[in-house]
Amino acid sequence: MSYFYTLSRLKKIKYILNITPYVLLIISFTTNANNNFIISPQGNNSQKINIEYSEPIRLLTLIKDAKEIRQAKKTSSTYWLGSSLSKLIQPQKKQDLIKNLKQLSIKHERSQPLSISFSNNAQWVEKNIHNTRIITPIDIDKVRLNKNHNPLLKGGYKLTLANRPNNILILGAINKPQKLLWYPRKSASYYLQKIALIDDADKSNVIVIQPDGIKTNHPIAYWNNQHINISPGSIIYVNYKSLLHDYSILNNMLSSILINRTL
DSSP states (O other): OOEEOOGGGGGGHHHHHHHOTTSOEEEESOSOGGGEEEEEBTBTTSOOEEEEOSSOEEHHHHHHHHHHHHHHTTOOOOOGGGOEEEESSOOTTHHHHHHHHHHHHHHTTTSHHHHHHHHHHHHHHHHHOOSEEEOOOOOHHHHHHOGGGOOEEOSSEEEEOOOOOSEEEEEESBSSOEEEEOOTTOOHHHHHTTSOBOTTEEEEEEEEEOTTSOEEEEEOSTTTOOOOOOOTTOEEEEEEOOSSSOOHHHHHHHHHHGGGOOO
């Protein structure tokens, strides 16, 4: 069952959402598929809402509409740092990366920890990365105040208003991707002390993808360690070291694909 409502009747959505928590709610302005958008107003794993507009819209309009729907549910405040806008197309190099990881897993099957690590990362990417994220601020105040952050959108996008998570994700040169509880004022080196790195892990630097999709390098060795706080919902990517094999291209591809993960 689906429901069709114009945005002028959003006051009724609160009632509909309360009695139909498991249906796909469709709010429709027109039947123009060229201006069709998907909204996840309560996080990536929540109920998805399809909205169709009669013409292309500004990002600010989409955010306002999603925020109004979210408020109708009386959920917690939006985690703007982790909110995201994505194109409804698969990242260009996703399949190439998965193929490469599977081939490396077979190639290094005599080194079981390395082979398993490649295989598990391939499975995680295949399962969790679906759309191509647009690196742009979603914070409603930033979008309102800067016209460069308020582009005109013509369909084929997904807007996610994230909930603030209580964990961080670690993957790369470890046995398998895993989540750890997030703690305030803790750096990457703190979290890495809690997991086992494989022998082929680079123990000098890791890549951190913050919830807004920004990718930065974090030194973690005793000789270059810098304390850099990590936000909840961040990803720590542990590089594969390139002492015997040059994994620099793989590290860049994998960490770049992770930008497309949404909360």
